[in-house]
Amino acid sequence: MIKERGLLIVLSGPSGVGKGTVRKELFSQPDTNYEYSISMTTRKPREGEVDGVDYFFKEREGFEKLIEEGKLLEYAEYVGNYYGTPIDYVNETLDAGRDVFLEIEVQGATQIREKAPHALFIFLAPPSLSELQDRLIGRGTESQEVIQNRIAAANEELEMMNLYDYVVENDEVELACERINAIILAEHCRRERVEKQYLAMLKGEK
Numbered sequence: 001m002i003k004e005r006g007l008l009i010v011l012s013g014p015s016g017v018g019k020g021t022v023r024k025e026l027f028s029q030p031d032t033n034y035e036y037s038i039s040m041t042t043r044k045p046r047e048g049e050v051d052g053v054d055y056f057f058k059e060r061e062g063f064e065k066l067i068e069e070g071k072l073l074e075y076a077e078y079v080g081n082y083y084g085t086p087i088d089y090v091n092e093t094l095d096a097g098r099d100v101f102l103e104i105e106v107q108g109a110t111q112i113r114e115k116a117p118h119a120l121f122i123f124l125a126p127p128s129l130s131e132l133q134d135r136l137i138g139r140g141t142e143s144q145e146v147i148q149n150r151i152a153a154a155n156e157e158l159e160m161m162n163l164y165d166y167v168v169e170n171d172e173v174e175l176a177c178e179r180i181n182a183i184i185l186a187e188h189c190r191r192e193r194v195e196k197q198y199l200a201m202l203k204g205e206k
């Protein structure tokens with residue numbers, strides 16, 4: 001029996017839309033059946049953030065070395081800091097037949113689309129721009145200047161929405177999670193069906 005490779009799930013969207021909140025809710029559910037890929041960043045830890053849990057926190061020089069060594073599946077410079085996905089963890093987990101969940105910004109998602117077009121791309125959208133701004137301000141983790149830069153980036157990021165397989169509105173966290181779980185389940189059913197058809201074709205069946 002051939003062991004299936006896992007599914008790569010990419011959740012992206014503007015800063016403040018609620019990606020982290022939704023991801024944490026998804027991973028708190030007992031029947032969640034995918035693994036979270038912890039990113040690397042050169043951003044300084046926020047209060048309460050733990051190295052190796054929220055991110056692998058790196059200095060710029062160390063991050064650039066990882067880029068040179070090809071250790072990142074994708075990376076982006078976003079509002080003055082590097083962010084990237086360690087490639088080994090993703091490959092090893094997918095090879096073991098487990099699904100991997102990435103929570104990344106849109107430049108990184110664009111790189112994954114080129115390298116892994118069969119991944120599942122989900123864009124988390126805010127109910128409105130003003131709500132997005134309110135959430136970023138309300139989180140209270142960034143300076144006024146950084147918030148303005150993130151909002152400027154969000155305007156460009158929202159224009160990329162149509163490149164995604166699905167757009168999920170994060171009006172309410174629980175609803176957004178239900179929608180994402182339904183999308184992942186449907187994608188598995190689709191892949192299983194395609195696989196069955198392919199195997200039947202190889203055997204010469206209709």
Ligand SMILES: Nc1ncnc2c1ncn2[C@@H]1O[C@H](COP(=O)(O)OP(=O)(O)OP(=O)(O)O)[C@@H](O)[C@H]1O
Nearest residue numbers: 014015016017018019020021135139170171172173
């Ligand atoms: N559905 C929602 N309704 C109201 N507030 C929300 C909702 N989802 C998230 N929030 C709040 O919005 C703020 C930003 O959420 P979060 O940090 O999860 O966003 P993010 O997309 O992960 O941001 P970043 O990309 O900057 O890491 C938080 O204060 C969070 O509690």
Ligand SMILES: Nc1nc2c(ncn2[C@@H]2O[C@H](COP(=O)(O)O)[C@@H](O)[C@H]2O)c(=O)[nH]1
Nearest residue numbers: 015039040075076083084085103104105108
């Ligand atoms: N391209 C990547 N983007 C990532 C990665 N990990 C997180 N992110 C995104 O960066 C912004 C800012 O994050 P913050 O923690 O400083 O608020 C946000 O959109 C994250 O989703 C990654 O590995 N690659």
